[in-house]
Amino acid sequence: MPDxxxxxxxxxxxxxxxxxxxxxxxxxxxxxxxxxxxxVGVQAHGxxxxxxxxxVYLDFGSGIAVTVMGHTHPRVVQAIQKxxxxxxxxxxxxxxxxxxxxxxRRITRLSPGDYSKRIFFSNSGAESVECGIKAAKYxxxxxxxxxxVGGFHGRTMxxxxxxxxxxxxxxxYTSSLMPDVAFAPYAYCYRCPFNQREDACxxxxxxxxxxxxxxxxxxxxxxxxxxxEPIQGAGGYIVPPQAFLKGLERICRERDILFxxxxxxxxxxxxxxxxxxxxxxxxxxxxxxxxxxxxxLPMGATITRSGLLEWELNTHENTLGGNPVVVAAALxxxxxxxxxxxxxxxxHIGSRLYQGLKVLQDRFxxxxxxxxxxxxxxxxxxxDRQTKEPAREARDRFIRExxxxxxxxLGAGPSSVRLAPPLILADEQIDMGLSxxxxxxxxxx
Numbered sequence: 020m021p022d023x024x025x026x027x028x029x030x031x032x033x034x035x036x037x038x039x040x041x042x043x044x045x046x047x048x049x050x051x052x053x054x055x056x057x058x059v060g061v062q063a064h065g066x067x068x069x070x071x072x073x074x075v076y077l078d079f080g081s082g083i084a085v086t087v088m089g090h091t092h093p094r095v096v097q098a099i100q101k102x103x104x105x106x107x108x109x110x111x112x113x114x115x116x117x118x119x120x121x122x123x124r125r126i127t128r129l130s131p132g133d134y135s136k137r138i139f140f141s142n143s144g145a146e147s148v149e150c151g152i153k154a155a156k157y158x159x160x161x162x163x164x165x166x167x168v169g170g171f172h173g174r175t176m177x178x179x180x181x182x183x184x185x186x187x188x189x190x191x192y193t194s195s196l197m198p199d200v201a202f203a204p205y206a207y208c209y210r211c212p213f214n215q216r217e218d219a220c221x222x223x224x225x226x227x228x229x230x231x232x233x234x235x236x237x238x239x240x241x242x243x244x245x246x247x248e249p250i251q252g253a254g255g256y257i258v259p260p261q262a263f264l265k266g267l268e269r270i271c272r273e274r275d276i277l278f279x280x281x282x283x284x285x286x287x288x289x290x291x292x293x294x295x296x297x298x299x300x301x302x303x304x305x306x307x308x309x310x311x312x313x314x315x316l317p318m319g320a321t322i323t324r325s326g327l328l329e330w331e332l333n334t335h336e337n338t339l340g341g342n343p344v345v346v347a348a349a350l351x352x353x354x355x356x357x358x359x360x361x362x363x364x365x366x367h368i369g370s371r372l373y374q375g376l377k378v379l380q381d382r383f384x385x386x387x388x389x390x391x392x393x394x395x396x397x398x399x400x401x402x403d404r405q406t407k408e409p410a411r412e413a414r415d416r417f418i419r420e421x422x423x424x425x426x427x428x429l430g431a432g433p434s435s436v437r438l439a440p441p442l443i444l445a446d447e448q449i450d451m452g453l454s455x456x457x458x459x460x461x462x463x464x
Contacts, residue, residue, distance in 0.1 A: 023067035025451060026425025027075040033057035034072030052368040053151050055080075055429055058421040063090035066441045066448055068427065076422070079452050080429040084284050086441035087311045087365075088355045095314045095351045102347035107341060111140065112336040118346035125353055130306055130322050131296040133252070137328035138342030139321045144283035144309035145173025147319035148246070151305040152177050152197070153335055155244035155277045157329040162198070163241040163294035165232060165276075168212075169206040169432075171253035172246060172281055172307075181246055184253045184432070201237035203228040205251060206259035209388045209399065210407065217260075225266040233274070244305065245270070249295035252284035255432025256397030258390045264299045271304075277327075279305040283319075288356050288442060291366035291393030298392060304409070313349040318342075363441040365393040368444050372396055375453040383460045396438040401452070409434035417459055426455040 033041060037059040059071040066089060068076045081087055088095065102118065109116045116219045119140060127136040140152045156162065166172070166181040173179065174188060180197035182188060189196070204224040205211045211222040233239055245268055246410060251257040271278040280303035285295035289311070292298040296306070305327065309319040320342070321328075355361065380386040387401030400417065402408040414434045421428050431437040440452070 021062070021064060021069065023064060023069070023075050024448075025075075026077045026455070027073075028068075028423070028425050029073050031074070031135040032070065032074050032423060033059070034070070034074065036071040039308060040071060051190070052426060055418060056427065057179040058427070059420070065089045066090075066444055074425070076425050076427045077448060077452055077455075078427045079438045079439050079440045080427050081311075081439050082315060083310065084289055085310045085315050087287055087312060087361065087439070088261065088352060089441045089443040092314060092351070092355060095348050098347045098351035099344055102344045106343045108339075110338060110342045112338055115295060115342065116343050116346075118343045118350060119341040122341075122346050122350055122353075125350070126320065127322060129293060129353070130437035131294055132302045132304075132306075135325040136322055137325045138323075139328055139335065139337070140346070141319035141321070141337050142317045142339055143173070143319045144281075144307065145178045145319075146337070146340075147171045147283065147307040147309050147321045148181070148281060148337060149175055150319075150321040151244070151246070151279050151307050151323070152181075154321065154323050154330075155279060157276065157330060157334065159243040161241055161243035162185045162196075163243055164200050164202060164235050165228075165237055165245040166202055167247055167251075168202050169205050169207060169251050169257065170246075170248055170255035170281075171251070172248075172283075184251070193231075198239075199241065201232055203232045205247075205254070205257065206263035207251075207254075207257050208260065209257075209390070220260070222260070222262060222266060224263065225270070228267075228272060233270075239274045239276065242274070242276050244279045246279040246281055248281045249285050249299055249301070250290070250392055250395055252437070253431055255399060256390060256395055257432075258392045258395075258397070261299050265302050268301045277297070277304040279303060279307070280309060283307055283308045283309040284439075285392075285395065287352065287391055288361040288365050289395050289439060291362055291369065293356065293362060295392070300406060312352065313345050314343045314352050316345045316348045318345045318349055318430040319415060359443075362393075365441040366446075368440060368442060369396065370395040371446065371449050372438065372440070372453070375449070376456075379453070379457060379460060385410055385460075394438075394440060398436040398438070399432070400434045400436070413464070417456075420459040420462065421455055424455045424459060426452055447452055 290298040388399040400410040400414040
């Protein structure tokens with residue numbers, strides 16, 4: 020196993036082997052895949068990814084907040100290998116398996132909420148949301164849902180109906196999407212839809228939700244659940260005030276609406292807590308998980324109050340959900356996050372990165388906003404700090420040139436960069452990333 024400790028660029032990426040593979044990919048795979056950078060990865064360990072031409076990159080994206088414990092963590096690899104030697108598949112619809120039961124026991128104890136819980140296993144974040152939708156509607160016998168502008172919950176037809184970060188994803192499907200969905204403004208304080216100042220904000224977004232959405236668009240009597248990302252991920256790593264999320268929980272409790280929290284991207288220590296719900300002090304009725312849950316293997320989980328998953332037989336099933344090998348990896352992840360103190364690491368990494376980015380913001384006018392919770396950081400590029408006009412081209416150039424210098428970053432929203440580095444970074448690796456970003460920002464455009 021290579022012992023990487025810094026980026027290495029042998030040939031300007033994409034190199035010749037990468038270009039050949041990308042050309043073949045472009046002729047075979049769906050054209051819908053956005054592909055942030057021209058990376059053809061062949062192996063990855065710790066915080067580094069090596070491409071097919073031998074270039075090595077420091078990974079500040081973790082495959083969209085997935086490999087938070089580092090790539091190919093030895094404990095995850097060992098757990099996968101051990102389980103694969105004994106049992107790879109058992110049909111979750113018809114039979115039982117020990118890894119499922121053990122994981123359910125552990126995760127329900129760790130997840131927020133001091134109440135009896137049940138869990139449903141699936142294969143992705145979108146599937147975990149779909150399960151939550153069905154549980155909410157089945158349990159309340161109500162048809163409606165409220166979601167938030169700029170949110171992302173998946174691309175399957177139910178989850179897509181709740182998604183509004185990009186019109187492209189919904190185009191040509193709007194007439195086929197799940198009906199009875201209303202949208203409310205998210206607390207995007209840098210771009211407040213009510214033109215409020217954050218230092219004098221009266222949380223107009225909550226007032227609008229209560230006085231307009233719930234009274235004129237989505238009657239309480241019809242609303243099964245309200246779904247929210249504690250931090251909007253694809254929207255740009257938008258971190259709302261705690262009072263906003265606490266307010267949403269209050270509104271749900273007062274009106275007997277289920278509070279559904281999508282932690283597909285925020286879960287597993289990235290905010291400095293095991294779950295972002297703990298970071299913000301909120302308690303969901305339905306919790307949706309995926310991404311980092313199994314270190315990159317496909318897994319989703321929906322945790323609810325027990326009664327919401329006490330369905331009639333055959334109401335909802337999943338053949339591959341809770342696959343023994345995948346759940347073995349997920350159990351290893353729980354061991355790692357607890358025993359290697361990844362929540363504390365996220366708080367330290369996030370603080371160091373945030374302070375370094377604030378220094379860069381002071382120097383470079385194109386950085387309009389820096390926001391973070393733990394090691395989830397958003398950098399928003401603007402044409403002008405007064406008008407806040409998004410600077411998409413500058414953002415895209417930043418990502419491209421960071422890649423060429425050996426640093427992997429991800430885009431989000433109209434003009435933001437999201438950083439979600441592995442929670443195993445040493446200080447010198449944090450500083451390497453900041454140095455590359457400074458070099459890129461200093462270069463003439």
